[in-house]
Amino acid sequence: MTHHRHSLWRWGLPVLALAGVFWLSLFCWSPVPISPFDALHALMPADSPSLPEALVQNLRLPRSLVAILTGASLALAGTLLQTLTHNPLASPSLLGINSGAALAMAVVSAISPTPLAGFSLAFIAAAGGGLCWLLVMTAGGGWRRSLDRHRVILAGIALSALCMALTRVTLLLAEDHAYGIFYWLAGGVSHARWQEFWHLFPVVVLVAPVILLMSKHLNLLNISDDTAHTLGVNLQRVRLVINLAVLLLVGACVSVAGPVAFIGLLMPHLARLWTGHAHQRLLPMSMLLGATFMLLADVVSRGLAWPGELPAGVVVALIGAPGFVWLARRRG
Amino acid sequence: MNARIFIGLLLMLLLMSALALRAGALPLPWSALFSGWQSTSEHHYILTQYRLPRVILAIAVGAALAVAGVLVQGTVRNPLASPDILGINHAASLAAVGGMLLIPGLSVFWLPFLAFTGGMAALLLLKLLANTASPMKLALTGVALSACWASMLDYLLLSRPQDINNALLWLTGSLWGRDGSFVMLAVPALMVLLPLSLRYCRDLDLLALGDERASTLGVSVAKTQWQVLLLAVALTSVGVAVCGPIGFISLVVPHIIRRCCGGRHRILLPLSALAGALVLLLADMLARTINPPMELPAGVLTAIIGAPGFIWLLVRMR
Numbered sequence: 302m303t304h305h306r307h308s309l310w311r312w313g314l315p316v317l318a319l320a321g322v323f324w325l326s327l328f329c330w331s332p333v334p335i336s337p338f339d340a341l342h343a344l345m346p347a348d349s350p351s352l353p354e355a356l357v358q359n360l361r362l363p364r365s366l367v368a369i370l371t372g373a374s375l376a377l378a379g380t381l382l383q384t385l386t387h388n389p390l391a392s393p394s395l396l397g398i399n400s401g402a403a404l405a406m407a408v409v410s411a412i413s414p415t416p417l418a419g420f421s422l423a424f425i426a427a428a429g430g431g432l433c434w435l436l437v438m439t440a441g442g443g444w445r446r447s448l449d450r451h452r453v454i455l456a457g458i459a460l461s462a463l464c465m466a467l468t469r470v471t472l473l474l475a476e477d478h479a480y481g482i483f484y485w486l487a488g489g490v491s492h493a494r495w496q497e498f499w500h501l502f503p504v505v506v507l508v509a510p511v512i513l514l515m516s517k518h519l520n521l522l523n524i525s526d527d528t529a530h531t532l533g534v535n536l537q538r539v540r541l542v543i544n545l546a547v548l549l550l551v552g553a554c555v556s557v558a559g560p561v562a563f564i565g566l567l568m569p570h571l572a573r574l575w576t577g578h579a580h581q582r583l584l585p586m587s588m589l590l591g592a593t594f595m596l597l598a599d600v601v602s603r604g605l606a607w608p609g610e611l612p613a614g615v616v617v618a619l620i621g622a623p624g625f626v627w628l629a630r631r632r633g
Numbered sequence: 634m635n636a637r638i639f640i641g642l643l644l645m646l647l648l649m650s651a652l653a654l655r656a657g658a659l660p661l662p663w664s665a666l667f668s669g670w671q672s673t674s675e676h677h678y679i680l681t682q683y684r685l686p687r688v689i690l691a692i693a694v695g696a697a698l699a700v701a702g703v704l705v706q707g708t709v710r711n712p713l714a715s716p717d718i719l720g721i722n723h724a725a726s727l728a729a730v731g732g733m734l735l736i737p738g739l740s741v742f743w744l745p746f747l748a749f750t751g752g753m754a755a756l757l758l759l760k761l762l763a764n765t766a767s768p769m770k771l772a773l774t775g776v777a778l779s780a781c782w783a784s785m786l787d788y789l790l791l792s793r794p795q796d797i798n799n800a801l802l803w804l805t806g807s808l809w810g811r812d813g814s815f816v817m818l819a820v821p822a823l824m825v826l827l828p829l830s831l832r833y834c835r836d837l838d839l840l841a842l843g844d845e846r847a848s849t850l851g852v853s854v855a856k857t858q859w860q861v862l863l864l865a866v867a868l869t870s871v872g873v874a875v876c877g878p879i880g881f882i883s884l885v886v887p888h889i890i891r892r893c894c895g896g897r898h899r900i901l902l903p904l905s906a907l908a909g910a911l912v913l914l915l916a917d918m919l920a921r922t923i924n925p926p927m928e929l930p931a932g933v934l935t936a937i938i939g940a941p942g943f944i945w946l947l948v949r950m951r
Contacts, residue, residue, distance in 0.1 A: 390773075440944045451769035455713070456947050458776050462880065463940035466933040474924050487787055606792045615791055618784035626777040629770070630762055 311576060315586065319369075319593045326365040326596055327357050330603045335361075359494070367493035368599045368613065369592040370501045371558045372568075374550040376591025377509060379565025380572070380584055381543050384522050388450045390628055392566035393551045396457040397437045398430035399560035400464035402552050403486070405429020407468045411475035423500060427552025434548075436460055451629075488561035488614025490599055497557045504553040508546045509588070515539065516580035523578070561614045563621025564591050570628065635900050638893060642907040646692070649911060653691070653918045654684045658926035686816050687808050691917045691931075692910040693819050694808075694875050695882060697868040699909025700830055702883030703901055704865040707837040708858045712946060713772035715884035716752070716869040720779030722878035724755030725870050727782045730789055741814060741874070745822065748870035755782065756866055768950075806879035806932020808917045815875050822871045826864060827906065833861050834898040841896060879932045881939020882909050888946060912938065 327340035335353040343350065343357035350358060375393060382391040393399050409425050437460050441453030468486065490497075512519075518539045521529040529536050554561070572587035595613065598620070602611040655661050661669065661676050661684075669676035702715040716722055728751025729744050755778065763774035836857045839847040844854050872879065886909045887901065894900050916934040923929060 440948055451767075451773045452947055452950070455769065455772060455776070456944055459940045459943040459947070462936050466936035466940070469933050470929055470937070473927070473929055484791065487791060609792075611788070611791050615784065615787050618780070619788055622777065622781040622784045625780055626762065626774065629773045629777040 312586075315575075315589045315593060319589060319596070322593055322596045322600065323365055323369070326368070326600045327361045329600055330607050331356065331361075332608055363495045363498045364490055364493045364599070365596060367498050367501060367557060368490045368596045370498070370505050371490060371554045371561065372564055372591040372593070372595025373588040374501075374505050374509070374554050374591075375561060375564040375595070376568035376572075376587040377512065377584060378547045378550045378554075379567075379591075380569040380580075380587045381512065381519075381547050382565070383569050384519055384580070385540065385543055385547075386453070387523075388453065389570070389631070390450065390454045390566065392563070392569075393430070393547070394461070394560065394562035395454050395566060395625075397433040397460040397464065398548070398551050399555055399562060400461040400468065401433020402426035402430035402555040403560045404433070404464040404468045404471070406556060407471040407475075411471050420500065422556040423504065423549075423553040425552075426556040427548040430551050430555070431544075431548045433460060433464060484612055485559050487612040488559035488617070489602070489612030490558050490595075491610050491612065493557065501553050501557050504549055508549050511542070512546050513584055515542065516584050519543075519580040519584075559612070559614060561595070561617055563617055563625065564595060566628070567621055567624045568594060570624075635894050635904070639904060639907070642904065642911065646907060646911050646914070649914050649918070650688050650692070653688050653914055654680065656918055656922045657684065658921070682812065686811055686813050687917060688914065689816050690808055690811050690819060690875055691914045693816075693823050694872040694879070695910035695913030696827065696906035697819075697823055697872045697909075698879060698883040698913070699886040699905040700827060700902055701865040701868040701872070702909075703887045703898070703905050704830060704833070704837070704861050704868070705883070706887055707840060707898060708861045708865075709771070710841065711768040711771055712888065712950065713768050713884075714775070715887075716865060717878070717880040717883055718772050718779070719759055719775035720755050720782055721752040721866055721869050722873060722880065723779045723782035723786065725749070725752040725866075725873040726878045727751055727786045727789075728754075729874060730786060734789060734793060741818060744874035745818065745870050748873045749867055752866040752870050752873075753863075756862065806877040806935070807920070807928065807930040808876050809928045809930075811875065819871055819875045823868075826868050826871070830861075830864055830868070831899075831902060833857065833864070834902065837861065837898040838896075877930075877932060879913065879935050881935050881943065882912055885939045885942035885946075886912060888942070 324337070324340065327343070328335040328337050331353075333353060333356060335356060339351070339353040340357050340361070343354040343362070347354065378398075379392040382393065382396060383389060385391070386396075403426070405428060406422060406426050408429075410422075437453065437457045440460070441456030465486070472485075518534050521532060521534050522536070522539065526536055551565075568587045568591040569583070572583055572590050575590070576582040576586045595617070598616040599613040602613045602616040605611055605616070651666060654666055655663065657679075659679065661679065665674070665676040665680065668674050669680040671677065674680075698716070705714050705716055705719070706712065725748035729748045731751075732743065732747040733739055759771075759775055759778055762778070763771050836847075836852050839850050839852045840854065840857065842850075848854050869883070887905050890901055890905045890908055894904055912935065913931065916931045916938065919934050920929040920931045
């Protein structure tokens with residue numbers, strides 16, 4: 302019975318935190334004053350919304366939802382990568398997936414005559430991310446269960462630097478507007494509207510349940526391949542599905558919010574501290590924490606530079622980079 | 634053999650300087666390189682006010698960064714160590730950008746000192762955090778710290794969009810718009826620091842044998858290591874103060890030279906200086922000529938040249 306109450310507490314607290322931050326994000330730091338009750342009111346569809354309600358419905362709500370989806374999917378992708386590579390430092394940004402996706406997007410949108418949108422962009426980003434990841438794993442020897450886990454991360458960082466440099470060059474040559482490029486590369490959701498939400502939402506809704514249903518099989522990846530085989534699990538297929546899921550999630554996120562780093566690295570560790578290693582609990586918890594963190598970062602980024610705005614990715618990096626230092630120092 | 638490489642590099646540097654003086658938004662004719670120095674020539678202004686300072690600075694900064702890389706790799710005895718990997722570059726530029734933003738009318742003369750303070754602080758912090766023998770781990774901690782400094786730098790720059798266009802090109806590492814005052818700043822400093830680094834050739838050679846043997850042979854290990862690291866941070870700070878954090882030169886150039894000419898520092902240091910100068914000069918020239926009149930940051934181009942080199946190092950280390 303105590304155990305039951307315990308788990309209620311464990312899940313209730315993050316859910317409450319997410320709901321609280323979500324509410325805050327609907328009315329905080331608005332140039333047009335929005336009262337907290339307007340924010341709640343706006344969630345109910347009305348025939349003729351007032352100005353604050355219309356603001357919430359058309360600007361605030363989609364932005365907050367995109368932040369939640371981005372945070373949740375990046376955290377999920379990070380957890381999957383850490384399980385897959387047995388490397389506590391694995392994450393979309395450190396393995397080069399983020400910047401590969403950004404590079405692919407930049408190159409394609411610079412070359413193509415008509416502006417791309419939506420799903421095609423997400424798939425291009427996923428393909429670029431996948432290619433970069435493949436290169437990193439090959440260069441860093443990440444396929445073997447090697448003793449030296451730092452090598453693949455260093456390879457990822459180097460390839461990331463290369464992709465980022467190429468992205469910068471592509472964007473500078475294509476549109477020569479330095480501030481916008483800088484802003485996009487930092488990652489953020491400030492431009493997100495309902496359109497962006499509908500690009501991201503289907504991917505998450507399709508991918509996340511598949512992964513959550515597979516969580517029992519994911520536990521087997523932590524033990525040896527032979528044991529899993531004896532237990533009747535086709536590990537190759539599991540790996541393939543995870544790879545595809547990670548690429549789709551990261552591609553969709555990068556195409557909407559730019560390359561946001563560190564969420565995929567840190568949230569799985571926090572979730573593991575909070576609920577333990579079993580994937581049935583770990584996966585939803587890291588999604589929950591990732592969503593809360595990204596949304597909070599977005600709210601804070603609005604507050605720090607008010608009445609201007611910062612990209613949320615900067616705030617995420619300010620908080621996340623010390624966490625990376627801590628993880629890098631820890632014994633593998 | 635080594636003399637031939639030295640002369641070859643020197644000739645390439647001269648040739649590249651001539652090319653760099655010519656190339657740019659307004660390509661000059663070859664004859665301008667001879668006649669343009671008289672004040673009556675129509676090319677006089679471009680040549681002396683724009684092209685020449687940039688060429689001199691590219692050579693000076695490239696040499697300084699490569700030498701700093703040799704010094705750090707020699708003391709830490711870690712093939713993956715270099716000022717940029719260990720986060721010294723970014724910390725130095727964070728300190729310099731912070732100073733520039735907090736004190737608006739700051740003279741450029743103070744930038745190297747700010748950068749030096751930041752670089753030293755980063756080095757001390759790294760020593761405190763990663764007292765480890767594993768080269769990968771030290772490099773990883775350095776990279777992580779570097780990410781910290783870079784994120785703070787991003788924050789500073791993005792939270793003040795009114796200053797960004799000034800600082801942005803500086804931040805990504807560029808030689809755009811650097812004039813004579815930067816030459817007066819960088820060249821004298823390097824005239825002192827580069828010869829000073831040659832004094833440590835013998836000690837660095839002996840350190841390569843291991844701490845115990847080096848101390849038996851009369852090197853006071855701890856003292857030398859500190860002095861050399863101090864020198865490396867100073868060289869990096871001068872480079873950062875002039876053109877922002879330019880990555881990968883200090884990591885990759887020493888390795889290439891070591892592979893060609895062996896590890897004796899009396900040869901390694903001057904050759905690396907030449908090669909570093911050559912690389913930065915090339916990067917700066919490409920940055921100006923790929924899409925004139927637009928300028929790309931030279932730091933981006935060195936990353937494109939250098940990051941594959943870093944990956945090659947990693948692959949070879951197994």
